[in-house]
Amino acid sequence: MNFLLTGNSMGHYTLSVANKRIAAKLKREGLEYDKYFQVDYDFPDLARTLGWNMKIGRERCQHSGTDGTITCPDCHRPAADFIGAAQAWLDRHDGCVFRNKGQDYFDY
Numbered sequence: 001m002n003f004l005l006t007g008n009s010m011g012h013y014t015l016s017v018a019n020k021r022i023a024a025k026l027k028r029e030g031l032e033y034d035k036y037f038q039v040d041y042d043f044p045d046l047a048r049t050l051g052w053n054m055k056i057g058r059e060r061c062q063h064s065g066t067d068g069t070i071t072c073p074d075c076h077r078p079a080a081d082f083i084g085a086a087q088a089w090l091d092r093h094d095g096c097v098f099r100n101k102g103q104d105y106f107d108y
């Protein structure tokens with residue numbers, strides 16, 4: 001399934017089923033067809049799910065010891081940096097449709 005990412009003026013994001021016909025069907029069935037993200041600690045996971053590689057600039061660390069919500073144990077970059085970078089990534093992809101990514105946020 002494809003999902004559409006949209007940001008709003010408050011710096012929050014919505015991930016929604018991109019196909020309107022499928023979204024309408026899910027809505028009729030009482031199933032969730034969009035998900036709202038307003039907690040900044042959720043942004044790294046959302047961005048990673050959609051394809052962000054956690055890289056900030058041209059650094060070499062893979063940051064494999066963090067999910068972006070804690071300090072990287074390898075390079076000691078703080079969570080705030082990951083959250084900020086995730087937010088910038090999400091802003092750059094505002095309005096993008098992601099093919100077969102984002103499914104994990106939904107139960108079906």
Ligand SMILES: [Zn+2]
Nearest residue numbers: 061063072075
């Ligand atoms: Zn690191």
